[in-house]
Amino acid sequence: MKTRVFSGMQPSGNLHIGNYLGALKNWVRIQSEYECIFCIVDLHAITLYQGPAELRAKIDEIAALYLAAGIDPKVCSIMVQSAVPEHAELAWMLTCVTPVGWLERMTQYKAKAARQESVGDGLLQYPVLMAADILLYQAGIVPVGEDQAQHVELTRDIAQRFNSLYGETFVVPGTSLPAVGARIMGLDDPAQKMSKSETAANHAVALLDPPDKIRKAIMRATTDSNPAVDYETAGPGVLNLLAIYQAFSGAPDAEMKARFTGLRYGELKKQVADMAIAHLEPFQERYRRIVSEPGYLAGVLRGGAERVAPLAAATVRMVKERMGLYV
Numbered sequence: 035m036k037t038r039v040f041s042g043m044q045p046s047g048n049l050h051i052g053n054y055l056g057a058l059k060n061w062v063r064i065q066s067e068y069e070c071i072f073c074i075v076d077l078h079a080i081t082l083y084q085g086p087a088e089l090r091a092k093i094d095e096i097a098a099l100y101l102a103a104g105i106d107p108k109v110c111s112i113m114v115q116s117a118v119p120e121h122a123e124l125a126w127m128l129t130c131v132t133p134v135g136w137l138e139r140m141t142q143y144k145a146k147a148a149r150q151e152s153v154g155d156g157l158l159q160y161p162v163l164m165a166a167d168i169l170l171y172q173a174g175i176v177p178v179g180e181d182q183a184q185h186v187e188l189t190r191d192i193a194q195r196f197n198s199l200y201g202e203t204f205v206v207p208g209t210s211l212p213a214v215g216a217r218i219m220g221l222d223d224p225a226q227k228m229s230k231s232e233t234a235a236n237h238a239v240a241l242l243d244p245p246d247k248i249r250k251a252i253m254r255a256t257t258d259s260n261p262a263v264d265y266e267t268a269g270p271g272v273l274n275l276l277a278i279y280q281a282f283s284g285a286p287d288a289e290m291k292a293r294f295t296g297l298r299y300g301e302l303k304k305q306v307a308d309m310a311i312a313h314l315e316p317f318q319e320r321y322r323r324i325v326s327e328p329g330y331l332a333g334v335l336r337g338g339a340e341r342v343a344p345l346a347a348a349t350v351r352m353v354k355e356r357m358g359l360y361v
């Protein structure tokens with residue numbers, strides 16, 4: 035039997051090349067090797083306020099982006115989190131075995147809470163819901179970017195705690211990070227990770243940005259005071275541009291060094307922009323084709339939810355039995 039893989043993205047902004055190079059590209063690479071479930075995690079998105087109409091539209095956009103990236107719905111299940119009620123049901127049961135101190139230590143919670151005037155409980159509970167997403171399907175591997183690795187670690191802790199309290203129930207999952215691109219940094223500020231919720235101009239390259247906007251953001255990227263690429267002394271902005279090029283191209287380290295050492299920053303940026311545009315233009319063409327096909331997306335999402343529903347129901351039934359709840 036193939037190991038099961040679970041991962042997802044929040045429909046809460048414009049997907050960017052960090053999301054693509056850190057996670058989505060990896061999903062496409064492993065989709066035939068494993069039994070994959072790729073989710074649009076709308077229940078996670080509402081941990082911060084989303085306009086209802088925008089959220090509903092974003093769900094379809096993210097699904098279409100998965101398909102445009104090359105996720106094959108005949109091989110994988112693509113589904114929306116809120117279409118399978120067991121995600122929320124299992125989250126409650128896991129909440130009851132999770133110490134609040136574990137949640138208060140999460141880096142993403144601390145960063146996001148610091149930006150809110152009033153912190154909703156959902157923001158604190160976010161990693162428990164993520165644990166439920168993963169454990170619901172008994173996933174063995176979770177391919178994510180580096181920022182989510184801490185949440186997968188917490189999922190392992192929750193699974194182990196549950197298993198020790200109630201007996202072996204959950205598969206304890208592992209994280210899969212890409213070798214290059216696990217943490218793409220903001221183009222305007224390479225000390226911060228590229229983020230959907232950061233709206234500053236030239237911070238990110240969104241997957242649906244037109245070529246001139248992509249080029250402008252990359253040409254304006256923050257570098258350092260060196261005139262040209264020196265792998266020994268390069269600052270984080272230059273290393274970020276090199277990582278973007280390498281993650282898109284798949285070029286080995288030796289080829290990267292030979293190509294870029296001594297190159298002036300203007301030329302480095304031009305090559306990174308060319309590489310990003312060469313990948314994103316055909317991607318966007320596929321996206322436009324997918325969204326113009328009436329009923330296609332809805333069918334993919336319905337099919338995905340129907341395929342995973344029995345797995346979700348079986349896990350929740352088992353958990354309820356183990357906990358002594360009414361079945």
Ligand code: AQP
Nearest residue numbers: 043044052053056057178179216217218228229230231
């Ligand atoms: N900068 C990044 N570099 C590499 N991978 C990244 N991911 C996110 N940012 C980067 C990965 O993309 C997937 C989708 O994650 P999400 O939708 O749950 O969003 P997030 O991790 O909270 O980060 P975002 O996309 O920047 O959104 P906001 O601003 O809303 O937090 C995950 O696998 C993530 O690791």
